[in-house]
Amino acid sequence: MRKKPTESLMHWYRQEAKPMRFTGQMIMILLCQLATTLLAAAIPAWLVQALVAHTTINHFVLLLVGLIGAQTLIGWVLPVTNAMLLIRQMLVRTLMIVSAQQDYIEGPYERILEPEYREHRQRLIAYAIYGDDAAGSKVIVQESALLNAAAILIILSVTLAYYVWWIPIVAIAAAWGANALMQGYRRYIRAQRAQTEQMWNQQSYISNSAYEEKNGKDIRLYHMGPWYQHRYHALMQQELQFRKQLGHRELLAKLGGTWLNAVRDLLIYGGLIYILFNGHVSLAVFTLLFGLVGQIGQQMTALLTNWSEWQVSKRDLSEFAEQAMPPAKVAEQPVPGLTPPYTIRFDHVTYTYPHAKKPVLKDLNFTIPAGQKVALVGLNGAGKTTLTMLLMGLLKPEQGTIYLNEVPIRTVPDLQLRAQFAPVFQDALLFGRTLQENIEMDLPHDAKRLQHALALSGLADTVAQLPHGVATQLTDKLHKDGVNLSGGQQQKLMVARALYRDAPILILDEPTAALDAIAEREQYQAYQAMATGKTSIFISHRMASTKFADKIFLLQGGQINEAGTHAELMAQNGAYAKLYQVQSQYYQKEVTHDEEIF
Numbered sequence: 155m156r157k158k159p160t161e162s163l164m165h166w167y168r169q170e171a172k173p174m175r176f177t178g179q180m181i182m183i184l185l186c187q188l189a190t191t192l193l194a195a196a197i198p199a200w201l202v203q204a205l206v207a208h209t210t211i212n213h214f215v216l217l218l219v220g221l222i223g224a225q226t227l228i229g230w231v232l233p234v235t236n237a238m239l240l241i242r243q244m245l246v247r248t249l250m251i252v253s254a255q256q257d258y259i260e261g262p263y264e265r266i267l268e269p270e271y272r273e274h275r276q277r278l279i280a281y282a283i284y285g286d287d288a289a290g291s292k293v294i295v296q297e298s299a300l301l302n303a304a305a306i307l308i309i310l311s312v313t314l315a316y317y318v319w320w321i322p323i324v325a326i327a328a329a330w331g332a333n334a335l336m337q338g339y340r341r342y343i344r345a346q347r348a349q350t351e352q353m354w355n356q357q358s359y360i361s362n363s364a365y366e367e368k369n370g371k372d373i374r375l376y377h378m379g380p381w382y383q384h385r386y387h388a389l390m391q392q393e394l395q396f397r398k399q400l401g402h403r404e405l406l407a408k409l410g411g412t413w414l415n416a417v418r419d420l421l422i423y424g425g426l427i428y429i430l431f432n433g434h435v436s437l438a439v440f441t442l443l444f445g446l447v448g449q450i451g452q453q454m455t456a457l458l459t460n461w462s463e464w465q466v467s468k469r470d471l472s473e474f475a476e477q478a479m480p481p482a483k484v485a486e487q488p489v490p491g492l493t494p495p496y497t498i499r500f501d502h503v504t505y506t507y508p509h510a511k512k513p514v515l516k517d518l519n520f521t522i523p524a525g526q527k528v529a530l531v532g533l534n535g536a537g538k539t540t541l542t543m544l545l546m547g548l549l550k551p552e553q554g555t556i557y558l559n560e561v562p563i564r565t566v567p568d569l570q571l572r573a574q575f576a577p578v579f580q581d582a583l584l585f586g587r588t589l590q591e592n593i594e595m596d597l598p599h600d601a602k603r604l605q606h607a608l609a610l611s612g613l614a615d616t617v618a619q620l621p622h623g624v625a626t627q628l629t630d631k632l633h634k635d636g637v638n639l640s641g642g643q644q645q646k647l648m649v650a651r652a653l654y655r656d657a658p659i660l661i662l663d664e665p666t667a668a669l670d671a672i673a674e675r676e677q678y679q680a681y682q683a684m685a686t687g688k689t690s691i692f693i694s695h696r697m698a699s700t701k702f703a704d705k706i707f708l709l710q711g712g713q714i715n716e717a718g719t720h721a722e723l724m725a726q727n728g729a730y731a732k733l734y735q736v737q738s739q740y741y742q743k744e745v746t747h748d749e750e751i752f
């Protein structure tokens with residue numbers, strides 16, 4: 155079987171891109187940087203030596219060309235090896251993005267309803283992938299920089315200490331002090347993370363919502379432009395204030411560092427001039443030491459900065475690996491003997507949404523015998539959609555058990571369970587693929603089945619008008635020649651998708667909301683055909699449309715309060731009968747009014 159790209163990326167990460175692995179590229183970079191640092195300090199010293207020794211002009215030119223040539227060569231090799239290392243970093247970053255998405259897209263549905271999980275995920279992505287001072291994916295590059303700085307620092311310190319023992323100590327202490335001041339500033343930035351995240355989330359919400367195509371109408375009609383501008387302006391002001399605070403702190407930290415460096419320079423250059431004038435070193439050695447002193451401060455700063463960033467990156471990376479990388483999935487064995495048609499049974503089921511104060515469904519009990527068509531009615535927010543989500547295993551009951559033919563659904567593997575349902579939801583969701591792919595989804599192509607689904611859903615006429623028929627792409631956001639279907643056409647496509655899926659349990663959640671009267675009638679006929687021999691749940695607010703069901707359930711207060719055929723419930727004269735009468739009176743009035751008009 156071909157590996158999925160995510161699986162092979164995981165494999166690559168685990169096997170090939172271990173952050174602690176020192177590769178040939180790292181060693182190459184180290185050698186080049188060491189040579190660059192030493193050459194930068196040694197070239198002036200060699201030239202001074204040549205001048206002092208009265209070398210001939212030919213020798214002098216030869217020496218100069220040789221040294222510059224060596225420097226140029228390193229100048230070519232270094233960027234190439236650095237670029238190779240950056241490519242590795244990009245690969246790690248890609249892997250992290252893919253695995254973060256995989257966990258979000260394929261992980262439990264219920265988790266994405268939790269605001270904490272969504273925030274946490276954003277934080278992981280922001281700081282492990284896009285973090286600017288220390289992203290988790292930068293570990294490889296930071297390790298290389300850390301290795302370079304440490305090696306160069308040791309060589310420089312030993313060389314300088316050979317001539318004046320205290321010079322490396324002063325240089326390192328000054329760099330350490332300046333770095334400590336900058337560290338304080340960085341700690342402050344990190345302490346503000348939660349606040350900055352909130353600010354950026356709000357900014358992106360406001361700007362995304364203003365640019366959202368579907369919001370365009372309402373923004374104009376309700377004159378919401380000034381509100382957007384006001385909110386955005388307020389958020390930008392908040393950011394400006396925050397940046398000003400950061401600017402002040404950075405300035406203070408840098409001023410402190412500059413002061414420390416001035417003291418360092420006074421001490422070290424004074425010391426060097428002292429040993430030169432006292433004849434302890436030659437002019438050439440003095441020039442060399444002078445060059446090395448400049449480098450030692452730089453390397454110490456690089457070492458300390460990289461060290462602290464590396465700590466943060468490593469922490470981000472391991473947090474990411476622990477929480478964002480889903481464990482490799484073990485293929486679950488399908489439950490044997492789970493065969494349609496299905497009897498659905500809810501046994502004392504209770505469900506509460508995360509952070510909700512009360513359960514939506516409370517101690518809910520009902521049975522739908524195999525092959526029966528049930529219409530589920532109830533007021534807005536009664537919990538009808540929630541009930542279907544529990545049945546499909548997308549939400550897990552807090553208490554109680556749901557059975558398919560007396561098999562508890564919690565024991566059925568996700569893939570096997572999901573394959574038993576053909577849902578049609580109120581909100582149509584189209585993917586940026588062709589019309590055909592949008593109907594067939596993950597099932598293999600079957601031309602006859604496709605034609606049947608198109609014909610029965612009433613979509614065949616629309617397809618005939620499309621530029622590329624069933625091969626037409628369904629969004630102009632991803633494809634230039636893609637088309638955007640109308641609301642009603644999208645809903646028909648959802649029905650075609652369910653028809654093609656031909657699963658044993660049909661779930662129709664307000665599927666006719668966007669349809670015109672004729673299309674709605676056609677759809678009912680399609681549902682009748684679809685539901686034959688299947689267990690089905692049909693949710694609708696149009697009471698008249700529920701008459702075709704074998705049984706009607708009225709969901710109220712988290713429980714099925716009334717159940718029976720339309721005639722039985724009307725005879726009962728309970729809540730269902732009242733709802734039906736309110737609606738039919740309304741239609742009656744409309745008809746009378748229309749009759750008056752015509």
Ligand SMILES: Nc1ncnc2c1ncn2[C@@H]1O[C@H](COP(=O)(O)OP(=O)(O)OP(=O)(O)O)[C@@H](O)[C@H]1O
Nearest residue numbers: 267507508510514533534535536537538539540541
């Ligand atoms: N993701 C969610 N998080 C928290 N509460 C939710 C969530 N989804 C739905 N609810 C709440 O659960 C209750 C039931 O919602 P549900 O969508 O199941 O009702 P419904 O009967 O299908 O309503 P409608 O007829 O309006 O479609 C509502 O009060 C709703 O606010």
